[in-house]
Amino acid sequence: MAALPKAYEPQAVEARWYRFWEEGDYFKPRPNPARKPFVISMPPPNVTGALHLGHAITSTIEDIMIRYHRMQGDETLWVPGEDHAGIATQTVVERLLAQEGTDRHHIGREAFVERVWQWVDQYKSRIQNQHRRLGASCDWSRERFTLDEGLSKAVREVFVRLYEEGLVYRGERIINWCPVCMSAISDLEVNHVNTPGKLTYVRYPLKALDGKAHGNEEYITVATTRPETILGDTAIAVNPHDPRFKDIVGRTAIVPVVNREIPIVGDEAVETGFGTGAVKVTPAHDPVDFEIGVRHDLPRVQVIGFDAKMTMDAGPYAGQDRYEARKNLVADLEKLGLIVKVEDYTVPLGRCQRSDTVIEPLISKQWFVKMTPLATPALNAVKYGQIKIVPERFNKTYFDWLENIHDWCISRQLWWGHRIPVWYCDACGQMTVSREDITTCPHCESSELRQDEDVLDTWFSSWLWPFSTLGWPDNTPDLQRYYPTAVMETGYDIIFFWVARMVMSGIHFMGNAPFSTIYLHGLVRDARGEKMSKSKGNVIDPLEVMDKFGTDALRFTLATSSTPGNDMKLIDERIIGNRNFANKIWNASRFVLMTTADIKGGVPAIEDLTPRTLADRWILNRFERLTKNATRLIEEFQFGEAGRQINDFFWSDYCDWYVEIAKVQMQGDEQARQSTAAILRAVLDQSLRLLHPFMPFVTEEVWQYLYQFSEPDKAAWPASALIVAPWPQYNEAFVDEEAEQHFSLVQQVITLIRDARNQMNVEPARRIPAIMSVGNHVSMFTEQTPLIEFLARTEKPQLHSALAQKPEQGMSLLAGAVEIYLPLAGLLDIGKELERLDKEIAQATQEAARLQGKLSNQNFVTRAKPDVVEKEREKLSAQEERITKLQARRAELASI
């Protein structure tokens, strides 16, 4: 057996184990009819680019759950895949074409789509490999892409079915138009950004009553943040209950510059508090105005085109950019004396999530999904507990959105995506919605058919993900066995986009919710707390982090740096700390292997161990408590806390104490050596199991070494690899309250002596005498003297149940009721020691006073639980004993 390197080298280890697992089919579900399968659908990353830290945290948390359940023996499946990301991917490839001096219109639709596929192939494999680097134990044989044949079939089925149910419809509405993407986008893809702008007050002349052409001109003043839309005004509206405008409703105003006569109407939608209380109405360019227009049968005049330039209807401004036209129009109005005032005003500007362009609300004929019938069952699923959202506070966000839902615009003016399965007949003018492609019109049998040019919103395919990936609409064995899935784990930023919509489609098409738990994690930010984005240039590439510190270090950091649902800052120091943890695991394991190398017996099952010493009992006790807690925490989705507790146990309890003590125990007789080796190995084995979901690589590496070293017969191993080793089961038989208390006392004694040595500058190698008064713990401490000698560098401690005469020249320490004397004649500075004792007396006195106060409060004594009161009483008497002892010691020392 070759000597293990002194430090853990992740690069050498990770790829090897991933290949071992993948080739060994460890990621595939192992049928277990006795248990409910545990299934996760991986949120499919966009094929637009490489994975970022958001994907890394998703992948890490999901892999923790998957590996945990696999070790629990559940039939475990994690379905991976990617998303075609319509607008984003099309944009990227268009940019590529632009660099080549061409564009999509030039090369044509077919060639363009071909180009996008090339891109997709390249990035898909890149994303797959990144997930492999991250250690994701997903079943690659079930990988899906949203544009796969099967998933495309699902999309068509859903579109046609919803159309037949009247839930998909085509309509002319105000939609969010992005003049850069040249497509409609949904409400969710618009970011509202409060932007400093102007509120311009413009007066419109009123047409005189009774044909009185002249005389005093009358005006009505309106306020607007978008003066250029004045050209498209077809009414002025006031609130019908607003007394200021009682007499003006029904009159006619004249649009400046274009001199259009428009009615003044009363409409409840007008807020009396905004501007002057009268608003201009531009049905073609504003969603609220559009509704007013419908109610009052107003004409629609489109003055801004799909290219964000003014149309022919904009008269003198035709052809100008929308902002240029605004400037020019305001200047012209100024000249006409129609500008009343201009105020600073914060405008909530809608911007395209992809291109950051200011959205233009425009009337357009698009396809929509009627959402209310889908939203209500989705809302109830959470309300009545079929689905649990973790953390629970996101319920509110979820409810608010579903309760105020708007219809979903699903058509996109793109070439990349699922083509809308609708055909229009030029011969008879009929429209056909079909699951299959058609070449003749079913209405008139003409072949003059045109398929709808547009494609569907990407989310229209990803909202089917939990069942389309399992084979739906076909009733496949996977679908029967693995739907519904167990947990949907993703970032809270896509609750609306994705999670809520999946719940809707799952209930609607499958009849039950697609998962029983929604776990939402926070976002990863940079060291300054800022959101990472390509434009800011603060994006951290997970591959670089993994190259530098190892995958396990990154995973452990992502898993333990925050609490559920909260954002985290990713800080180098933390990753370094966790790289060091991986190295600690490595070296502790090396120690165990080397120090037990000559001992037979393999790695015993933990329940077969027999603790012989206090330290044995204590470490097993600690391990069982850890197992219980860690298991509960993982079940409760508190992965961070679980990871931190395992880390604490391993580093502090196992390495700092038990491994050190094992060095003493391994000096004993054969039986002691064998027993200690067994516990060292078994607890290491079990700890590696608890840690495996968090740090899969280093744990598998070390675990394999542990078994190879100690058990040559592979058939005798509990599992062929750690990835499928059984999860530790809580064994109450090892829980040992007495061992906990006694060992804690021993630890205190050791720490106090070490501190005293430090304070007195005793050379590290020098053994010092120690005299202890331990009350009724004589036999317990007698057994522990070798530990104290070794760990505190003392001579064999002299133990007494009580000391009639206390050592004169020396330092005295108190561990609970245990008195420790370190006779260090010559080293002790009596003045300093008196000072130290005074400080301790003062502290103890203060504490005793606090307890005294508490206990003399009748309310406390009568109302608090008896065991709490009892505990306080014990503390008080302990403090009082401490004070007595400290004072006695002080008096002795002072009398010298």
Next chain:
RNA sequence: GGGCGAUUAGCUCAGUUGGUUAGAGCGCUACGUUGACAUCGUAGAGGUCACAGAUUCGAGUUCUGUAUCGCCCA
């Protein structure tokens, strides 16, 4: 305008049924290479738990309000 979150040691964060003297890592100070690990060990210093009220025998933890920062929705 509505909602959510954060505010705990110099820094980054834990602290989930209210009950020891509020914890960890990093950083800092002192010592250290005793046969796993200097990617380490031993020990130490360091906190008015944002602020003001309320509930309670008891509040970092529950409630109300305020401030600052951040996010989401309209």
